[in-house]
Amino acid sequence: MSATSYQRIYAAVRRIPRGRVSTYGTIARVAGLAGQARQVGYALSALPAGSKVPWHRVINAHGRLSLERSASGAGITQRLRLVGEGVVVDSAGRVSLDKFGWRTRESQRRAR
Numbered sequence: 001m002s003a004t005s006y007q008r009i010y011a012a013v014r015r016i017p018r019g020r021v022s023t024y025g026t027i028a029r030v031a032g033l034a035g036q037a038r039q040v041g042y043a044l045s046a047l048p049a050g051s052k053v054p055w056h057r058v059i060n061a062h063g064r065l066s067l068e069r070s071a072s073g074a075g076i077t078q079r080l081r082l083v084g085e086g087v088v089v090d091s092a093g094r095v096s097l098d099k100f101g102w103r104t105r106e107s108q109r110r111a112r
Helices: 003-014 024-030 037-045 074-084 105-111
Strands: none
Touching: 003 024, 003 037, 024 037
């Protein structure tokens, strides 16, 4: 994966509004990398400490925080940041994509 692809992924993640979440697959599509959701995960894990990219707003397609089982503490950080933005995360680490999901133009067209 090229640095340019990572930059496209980071640009897509920066577009997620505060108080909203998106999925790895949606971010891949927005970045022009349809079908490469796993690459989004790789790009986000490569972010340097202190990055301003709001990585915490990206969750899996089932509405779950993907980092909850990580020994790094990233899951706790993700949960706290989302809750701080008003996103409701249940005790199982799930977020309602219907209520808190970022509505891209593409997702709005699909819903029609």
